[in-house]
Structures are given as structure tokens and as C-alpha cells.
Amino acid sequence: MLKAATAPHLRAAQRPTYQSYGMLLCLVPLTAFSCLHYGIRPLLLVLSGILSALVTECICGLFRHGRPTMSDATCTVTGGLIGAMMSPLAPFWVPAIGSAFAIGVVKMPFGGTGRNIFNPAAAGMAFCAVCFPTRLFMYPDPTLTDSLPLLDTSAVITAASPTAQLNSGGTTSYGWLSLLSGDFPGPIGSTGVLILLACALYLFARRSSSPLILVPYLIVCAIGAALFPRASITAVTSVSLELCTGLLLFSGVFLLSDPVTAPRFWLARILYGVIAAILTMILRHYGRFECGEFFAVMLVNSFSPLLDRSCWHLTALLRRKREEVAQI
Amino acid sequence: MKPSARHFLSTLWNAFLPNNVVLIQALGLCPILAVGINLRYGVALSVCTIVTLVLSDLLxxxxxxxxxxxxxxxxxxxLSSIxxxxxxxxxxxxxxxxIYAHLYLFLPLMVVNTLYTYRSVIAPTTARERLSMTLADSLGSAFGFSLVLCIASALREMAIYGTLWDLPLGYExxxxxxxxxxxxxxxxGFMAAALQWSKxxxxxxxxxxxxxL
Known part of the structure; x- marks a missing residue:
């Protein structure tokens, strides 16, 4: 008997909590890596995002069902992702507000888990970027040996991120080794490039994420970076800088592969990754913010149902034509 | 109550809230988003809308x-433009x-917004019915638009400046x-959801x- 169920449409063995625990597990080494550079502050920022998401989900549950509810761990992932996309210098209230917005405005009013149109973490980050841009894109110098102070960060020496340097059209001093070792200024979860790649492989192995989205996304971003470098640098340097810095890799691994907002059909997934990459590169070139990946994710989220439908019809049409030719 | 009066009141009420031009029909959003940051501007735009909409509909x-x-x-x-x-x-x-300097960009938009009630003006057949139904629909639509505009303006003014009608509310x-x-x-969006929920x-x-029963 056919059973109608709401998204995410996972295999029988998988539940939303299975997927959420996988994502949360990936956030642990990323946060730990940032803590190695900057002390305990990055961990507290991630926890502040998670706590705010949990509280907001409980309040929304109170409104909807008359009692505080938490159906699964997806809100924890949303809060954790928002915390991980913050600068280590961001005040603690910024991820808290971003998470509250993501759960209270983008997720719960649409019906909760599996019914949201846009990725809540991307929307929460977009909200923070529009409302508090000065707090979001100011990064500490990673060569500092001291841990960051917990409250007053005004005396911390800041450094321009490679993305900001590319945005201003200047050259950047960060080479391959710095990029791979995460020795450059950037958001908490995005500087550990090798860890991010390991996380992607782990999520592929768990079948929590699809390579059909991430691989085309990275390939098109690399082609865009090679063809249209933002500064007077070689194509190879441009590709390495674009792929490893900012939130490009992070959003590819964690935001784009969200099973609720990503398409389900294989061809639609490939196109989804390609469109996301094109939008990301356009926003990097012409956007107002140095990290506009979450805007690209939200934009491509809106194409997702259309892509699923049109690609399914297209492949069905091609199959029918092929069968007709075979019969003749 | 006479059936005609009941019909008039039900049309007025229906246009005012259950079928609100902004929250249900999603019309006239642009002026609310742009101008609705101060209650004074909101009230000024509301008065302009009420006058224009009701008079142009009746004429x-x-x-x-x-x-x-x-x-x-x-x-x-x-007619609306004039x-x-x-x-x-x-x-x-x-x-x-x-206030005019703040609103002048958005006033011309209101001419387009008066088209909300255009259908109700041309629909009824008899002249008397047309006049009464037009009045009810225009008043309901104009006051419904004004209600949403004023609530949105007041809430945003309180959030942005901590004032209401330019008077400080005493919080930081x-x-x-x-x-x-x-x-x-x-x-x-939240106001529309609240209206749907109450309905x-x-x-x-x-x-x-x-x-x-």
C-alpha cells in the first residue's frame, strides 16, 4: 500500500535524527579546529546558536501544541550550523538571534521539519548578514598565539580574510599550504578545509548527503574561478582561493545537501548544484557581502521543486522516445 | 435590521477584515513596506488613501x-489620479x-492601489445598489488597508526609534x-497568518x- 509522507524522504533505515547526528558529529572537529586557534570562544558561539534554536523550537511547540516539543535534532543542527558560520569575534547574541530567526520565522511557521521552503540555517545567516554585517565579517588574525577574550574583543587584532582581499581586487598572501592547514582568517567552521572534505566523505558514506550536488557545485565554481579571477592572479591560485576560503565549501557540504530543500531526482540534483555554483560566483563577484553563499543557497532552494518536476518529465520523455525508436 | 442595511454592513466588514486587501489579497504592499516605518507617515498615507479611494469610487x-x-x-x-x-x-x-516629502514617491502608487475596488464598482446592476455597495466596499477596503498600515508603522517605529507618533516610549x-x-x-506575513488563524x-x-443546536 502506498503511504503519503512529508519530506525528508529518507530510506527506511534513516530518520531525521540519524541525519542530524551525522551533521552534528561533523561540526565537532570543525569547531575543535577553530578552538585550537582561538580558544574556547568558537565553541561557545556554536553552543549559543544551538541553545537559542532549542529554546525557540520549544516556544514554537508551546504555541502549536500547547506544550514545549522537540520532534527531532534538526533544530540543533540549524543552530550549530549558524554558530559555525560566524566569525570567532562575533558577539554571542548574533548566532542566538540568527538561530531564533531561522527556527521561529523560516522553519516553524511553514509547519516544522520537512516542510520549510528555504534552508533555515542559510536564512538565519542571511538575516544576520543584512542586519549585523560589521559583526559578521571581521576575523581575528590566526597568527595570534593568545586565546580570544570571551567578552570584550575590541582589542583583538583583526586581519582581512582572503575573500575580502579578493573582493578589493588586491593580491593575497595566502598560499596552498596556508589554505590547507586552515591558517587564514575566516568563519569558525570554514577554515578547516581538509576536515570539511573529510566531513563530506563521511556524509556521503552515511548517505546523508549526495555527491550529485556537491561535485557539480565545486566543479562549476572552479571553472568560474579559473575563467574569471577576481584579482590579477593565476587561474590555479584563483581556483584554490575561491574554493578554500569563505563559506563556499561549507555551504556545499552542509547547506546545499539539506534533504528537505534539495531536489530528490538525480538530474535535478546535478542542475541544482550547477545553478548554486553559478549564483555563488555571481554573488562573490558582484555581491555586497564577502560571503554571499547563503543567499545563493536560498535562491536555489526556490528552484528545487521546479527542477525536480521538469527533470523528471524530461527524462520520462526521453525514455519514451527511446522505447519508441527501439520498437521501430 | 433591513436586509439592505445588513448587506451593506456585511460587505463593509468583509472588505475590512475577512477579505482584507493587504493581508488576504496581498495588494498595496509596496507603500506599507517603504512608508510604514513611522505612525505619522502611516496615518497621512491612510488618510490620502481613504479620501482618494472613497471619492473616486463614488464618482x-x-x-x-x-x-x-x-x-x-x-x-x-x-479620476483617482486627479x-x-x-x-x-x-x-x-x-x-x-x-510628511509630503516622505510620501511623495509613494503617493502615485496609491492610484494603482485604488483598482482593488474597481470590480465592485462595475459589478452591481442597479444604480442605487451600485452606489451603496461601492461605498461599503471602498470604506471597508480603505479602512482595512489603513488598519494594517498603521499597525505595521506603529510596530516598526517602536522597534526602530523606540517612539510612537514621535513620542519617546522610555526604553533603550x-x-x-x-x-x-x-x-x-x-x-x-505574521499578521496575515494571525488573521487566517482567527478566521x-x-x-x-x-x-x-x-x-x-
């Missing part, structure tokens, strides 16, 4: 029979040049980002009462 209801059908929308918009121009001049010369918390149009969109609640209650 058009009187003239409609004498105008060729294909020319009716054109005449209607021209009335809006008049109310803009009154606002600038006799009320406040400062500020959220200047509420000036962004996207915050206005989210606010209108659903009323419907459930009335069906329960019918069940008890």
Missing part, C-alpha cells in the same frame, strides 16, 4: 453607466510639507534593521455552535 459609480466599457478602467485611473493629486496638494500646503532597546523592507514583509478559530466555533 465612478455615478458615471460608470455613461462611459464605454473599454474606457472605464482608463477613466477610473484618471483626486490623489488634490489630496497631495492639500497635504503639502496645509498639513505638513515634511532599538532594532534599526526593522527599517529594511524584508522585515516589513515578515511582519505582514479559522471563528469558523470552528460557529460550526461547534451549529453542531450543538
Amino acid at each position: 465612478f459609480a455615478l458615471l460608470a453607466k455613461r462611459i464605454a466599457t473599454r474606457l472605464q478602467p482608463l477613466v477610473y485611473v484618471l 483626486l490623489l493629486f488634490g489630496s497631495a496638494v492639500v497635504l503639502r500646503l496645509f498639513i505638513s510639507a515634511e 532597546a532599538r532594532f534599526p534593521e526593522a527599517e529594511h523592507p524584508f522585515i516589513g514583509f515578515i511582519l505582514l 479559522q478559530l471563528l469558523r470552528r466555533k460557529s460550526s461547534e455552535e451549529v453542531g450543538m
Whole structure:
């Protein structure tokens, strides 16, 4: 008997909590890596995002069902992702507000888990970027040996991120080794490039994420970076800088592969990754913010149902034509 | 109560809230998003809308029979433009040049927004019915638009400046980002959801009462 169920449409063995625990597990080494550079502050920022998401989900549950509810761990992932996309210098209230917005405005009013149109973490980050841009894109110098102070960060020496340097059209001093070792200024979860790649492989192995989205996304971003470098640098340097810095890799691994907002059909997934990459590169070139990946994710989220439908019809049409030719 | 009076009141109420032009029909959003950051501007725009909408609808209801059908929308918009121009001049010369300076970009949009009630003006057949139904629908639509505009303006003014009608409310918390149009969109979304929820609640209650009877 056919059973109608709401998204995410996972295999029988998988539940939303299975997927959420996988994502949360990936956030642990990323946060730990940032803590190695900057002390305990990055961990507290991630926890502040998670706590705010949990509280907001409980309040929304109170409104909807008359009692505080938490159906699964997806809100924890949303809060954790928002915390991980913050600068280590961001005040603690910024991820808290971003998470509250993501759960209270983008997720719960649409019906909760599996019914949201846009990725809540991307929307929460977009909200923070529009409302508090000065707090979001100011990064500490990673060569500092001291841990960051917990409250007053005004005396911390800041450094321009490679993305900001590319945005201003200047050259950047960060080479391959710095990029791979995460020795450059950037958001908490995005500087550990090798860890991010390991996380992607782990999520592929768990079948929590699809390579059909991430691989085309990275390939098109690399082609865009090679063809249209933002500064007077070689194509190879441009590709390495674009792929490893900012939130490009992070959003590819964690935001784009969200099973609720990503398409389900294989061809639609490939196109989804390609469109996301094109939008990301356009926003990097012409956007107002140095990290506009979450805007690209939200934009491509809106194409997702259309892509699923049109690609399914297209492949069905091609199959029918092929069968007709075979019969003749 | 006479059936005609009941019909008039039900049309007025229906246009005011259950079928609100902003929250249900999603019309006239642009001025609310742009101007709705201060209650004074909100009230000024509301008054302009009420005057323009009601007068243009009534005048058009009187003239409609004498105008060729294909020319009716054109005449209607021209009439609204003339009335809006008049109310803009009154606002600038006799009320406040400062408020006019804030609103002048969005006043012409109101001419387009008066088209909400155009259908109700041309739909009824008899002249008397046309006049009364037009009045009810225009008043309901204009006051419904004004209600939403004033609530959104007041809430955003309180969040951005901590004031209401430019009077300080005595708290320090500020959220200047509420000036962004996207915050206005989210606010209108929540207001629309609250209206739908209350309509659903009323419907459930009335069906329960019918069940008890």
C-alpha cells in the first residue's frame, strides 16, 4: 500500500535524527579546529546558536501544541550550523538571534521539519548578514598565539580574510599550504578545509548527503574561478582561493545537501548544484557581502521543486522516445 | 435590521477584515513596506488613501453607466489620479510639507492601489445598489488597508526609534534593521497568518455552535 509522507524522504533505515547526528558529529572537529586557534570562544558561539534554536523550537511547540516539543535534532543542527558560520569575534547574541530567526520565522511557521521552503540555517545567516554585517565579517588574525577574550574583543587584532582581499581586487598572501592547514582568517567552521572534505566523505558514506550536488557545485565554481579571477592572479591560485576560503565549501557540504530543500531526482540534483555554483560566483563577484553563499543557497532552494518536476518529465520523455525508436 | 442595511454592513466588514486587501489579497504592499516605518507617515498615507479611494469610487459609480466599457478602467485611473493629486496638494500646503516629502514617491502608487475596488464598482446592476455597495466596499477596503498600515508603522517605529507618533516610549532597546523592507514583509506575513488563524478559530466555533443546536 502506498503511504503519503512529508519530506525528508529518507530510506527506511534513516530518520531525521540519524541525519542530524551525522551533521552534528561533523561540526565537532570543525569547531575543535577553530578552538585550537582561538580558544574556547568558537565553541561557545556554536553552543549559543544551538541553545537559542532549542529554546525557540520549544516556544514554537508551546504555541502549536500547547506544550514545549522537540520532534527531532534538526533544530540543533540549524543552530550549530549558524554558530559555525560566524566569525570567532562575533558577539554571542548574533548566532542566538540568527538561530531564533531561522527556527521561529523560516522553519516553524511553514509547519516544522520537512516542510520549510528555504534552508533555515542559510536564512538565519542571511538575516544576520543584512542586519549585523560589521559583526559578521571581521576575523581575528590566526597568527595570534593568545586565546580570544570571551567578552570584550575590541582589542583583538583583526586581519582581512582572503575573500575580502579578493573582493578589493588586491593580491593575497595566502598560499596552498596556508589554505590547507586552515591558517587564514575566516568563519569558525570554514577554515578547516581538509576536515570539511573529510566531513563530506563521511556524509556521503552515511548517505546523508549526495555527491550529485556537491561535485557539480565545486566543479562549476572552479571553472568560474579559473575563467574569471577576481584579482590579477593565476587561474590555479584563483581556483584554490575561491574554493578554500569563505563559506563556499561549507555551504556545499552542509547547506546545499539539506534533504528537505534539495531536489530528490538525480538530474535535478546535478542542475541544482550547477545553478548554486553559478549564483555563488555571481554573488562573490558582484555581491555586497564577502560571503554571499547563503543567499545563493536560498535562491536555489526556490528552484528545487521546479527542477525536480521538469527533470523528471524530461527524462520520462526521453525514455519514451527511446522505447519508441527501439520498437521501430 | 433591513436586509439592505445588513448587506451593506456585511460587505463593509468583509472588505475590512475577512477579505482584507493587504493581508488576504496581498495588494498595496509596496507603500506599507517603504512608508510604514513611522505612525505619522502611516496615518497621512491612510488618510490620502481613504479620501482618494472613497471619492473616486463614488464618482465612478455615478458615471460608470455613461462611459464605454473599454474606457472605464482608463477613466477610473484618471479620476483617482486627479483626486490623489488634490489630496497631495492639500497635504503639502496645509498639513505638513515634511510628511509630503516622505510620501511623495509613494503617493502615485496609491492610484494603482485604488483598482482593488474597481470590480465592485462595475459589478452591481442597479444604480442605487451600485452606489451603496461601492461605498461599503471602498470604506471597508480603505479602512482595512489603513488598519494594517498603521499597525505595521506603529510596530516598526517602536522597534526602530523606540517612539510612537514621535513620542519617546522610555526604553533603550532599538532594532534599526526593522527599517529594511524584508522585515516589513515578515511582519505582514505574521499578521496575515494571525488573521487566517482567527478566521479559522471563528469558523470552528460557529460550526461547534451549529453542531450543538
